Amino acid sequence: MSLGREVLQQAGRNPSQKTIDKYWTSQTTSLNFDDFCAILKKEKPTTKNELLEAFGKIDTEKAGYILHDELCKILTTRGDKMTWEEVTSITKQADFNCNGKLDYNKFCELYLTTSEQCCRAARARLESDPRLRQQHFGNQTGNFSEGMSKPSPRVSRKTDHKLPKGDSRTPSRPSSAQGSKASTSTSVTVGASSSRNTKLIIEPDTMKEWQCAQSKGCFYLEEDGEIISHKYRLQLPQRSAVCITIKPYNIPQAEEQMFGWRGELGAGVYWLLPFTTGCRLRKVKTQIAGEAKLLCRDEDGELALTEEFRAALLDVFETIDLDGNGLLSLEEYNFFELRTSGEKCDQEAWAVCKENFEMKKNELTRQGFLDLNLMEANDRDGDPWDLWVTLLSLGYNKALEMTEACPFVVGICAERCKPRIKAISLEAGGSQLSRAVCRSVLNKGEAKVLQGSENIFIYTYRSGSRITSVIENKSENKVIIHVNNEQSKNCLNNRGLTVFAVEVAPKSMMVSQHVMALNEQEEWIYSCVHSLVCKTSQCQGWEQPD
The missing domain is CATH 1.10.238.10 (EF-hand)
Structure with a gap:
């Protein structure tokens, strides 16, 4: 864990213990290069404005400085508590005028300069040693300052690799997949969407006579990239045919989209967990030039x-x-x-x-x-x-545009009784939602055995405008699966990476990725290679170069 903190610090981050605990749980045995890149994408470097805002909350008099004693008291008693020795070492380095006061404007400049020097040193070391540039996962080159992973380079070699039966695409495999003992590829071509006809088949004309209820809600994007939303309790007084729909609310470009389910439910109380892929609802990278006046x-x-x-x-x-x-x-x-x-x-x-x-x-x-x-x-x-x-x-940026939230409306119609729906909490879907998505894909999707590994299955399911891939690990060992989307065209996925790796626990299943069209008005191709990288005995600690 301490090594993980040091690596993140070398990449210009300064994670708190809370942040470390979020990624390094009791179940975590390793963090590989792709995991590291994903963390860097979620944990953005602190900006000068953010630092000044934080200090400004302490310096209520706007004097431009904070007394060392006052700073020590705050840092040793609040949040991720520091020791007196740690605080003193900081104030000694940042006591520019030797007057027992922290000039936090100068301190911010020192902090950012030091952080950038660490990044430059790490990049220089990376460039000077070719062995460090060769990573175990996808042969990726790490761009530490930006936290992004580049596509794996091609390797010139002849390979006679046959595609799975039924796949007519020409083999075009990245080097990482070619070198793997167990892998499988999946390809799906989806035509352009000429119109957004969202009239659901599940809404027959007879539903006009049904009794309905609805509630609004919202998906919110957390700092770590997790999506939370309202959860609901649905109550049905008696068994009835039911139609459940969800659609965006107050978002002009998406008003006509609607998804739903129709079936029969018995009398009782049910949980409703709204779901979104996260393909489009992602942290905004572009900086806003101006700030709206409030x-x-x-x-x-x-x-x-x-x-x-x-x-x-x-x-x-x-x-x-x-x-x-x-x-x-x-x-x-x-x-x-x-x-x-x-x-x-x-x-x-x-x-x-x-x-x-x-x-x-x-x-x-x-x-x-x-x-x-x-x-x-x-x-x-x-x-x-x-x-x-x-x-x-609430998901607004400094230009007062809602970019990191998505309001929606959930509708419930029942044929034989009056349904009741009530928002109960505002949180992530968690394991309940994850299991439900996985079960849905396993029931409806196309299954492929990972070639060379009979206990690992890749399920692919196309639902409307998205494709979802699920990995099922039936073995007794934890496995790490490398996922390569380099041959996909006009696609975006919920992970934000073209090449990444996922860890699948023994006897479990997990969503590998959700994929959607980048531009729905054009044809898009989902072409993915899943490869087995290692099992439990091979995956100990952070991946280190030889």
Whole structure:
């Protein structure tokens, strides 16, 4: 684990223990090069603005410095606690004026300079030794500063490798696959989508007579790339034919998309776990040149919301108004609070809101919601920092565009009874959702045995506009599977890498990847090679060069 931290630090990251624990669990025995690249993509280097914002929260007087004693107290008692010795070693190096104060502007420059020097040293060492450039997984070259992996280079050699039966594509195999003892390839060609006709077959005309209920919700992208969403409880008073649909909400370019399921369910209570592949909902890499203005002064010099910010807040209101009645109940408002601050608003605080902001039937109105945000701005004397924290946590960027969230509507129609749906939590789908996706692919997908390894199966299933691949490991050993998509055309996957490796535990199954068209108006080709890299006895610790 300490080695993992050191490697990440050499790549310009400074992971906390919480971050390390997220990737290195009690079940983790190794992290290979592709895992390392994936971590770098999720854990972005700290920027100067982020550092200054953090120090600015401590330096409430905006003096530009922090007393060493005050800094020591904070760093040794909060968050990922440091020792007094560790803090002292920092303050000694950063006490530029020898006056017992930390000039945090200079410290930020020192930190970033040191980080860049570490990256340059690592790259120089990599370039000077050809052996270090040759990695075990896909022969990838590591670009440490960016955390991206490059496609594996071609190796000139003659190979007589036959494709699986039924695959008519010309063999074109990367070197990593050619050198593997066990591998299999899958190829699917999908025609261009000329129109978005999303009228589902599951919605017959007779459904007009069915009783329906619906709730809004949202997919949110976490800092580590994980996707969380509202989870629901569905209650059916009696056995009935049921139609369940989900579609994007308030997203013009995706309004017509809809997915659904139809079947019969007995009376009882069910969990509904919304699912999205994550192919398109990914962390945004491009930086926004300008920053939208959130606050302004009116004619009387009073603080006011800008029209742009007001419009964004009204969109937020529509998203968190789960029942769509134009008002926010305490329950709905608390989903908003948990997402933006991590804390709930209790009945006493809600009573204070009732006294200060417009309410109807004990629910917050749109105007009340706007006034509440304006009050927060006034409490900080016009500093928009807290407002930006709220917006960023809801998936907005600094241009007030929703880029890292996707609102949706879940609809339930039942033939013989009135269904009830209620949002229960806001979290990741977890193992329940993962098992459900895997079972669906195993039941409906095409199965191939990994050639040369009779206990490993690759399942591929095309569902509408996506392809999902699942790996099932029936052996007694943990295995590492190398996945190569270099021959795919016009595709993007949920992992964001063309070549990567996945670890599959004994007697288990996992999603290898979800793949969609980059441009749906053009033909796309999914061409993937799965190769066995090693078993448990061969995979100990971080992959090291010979």
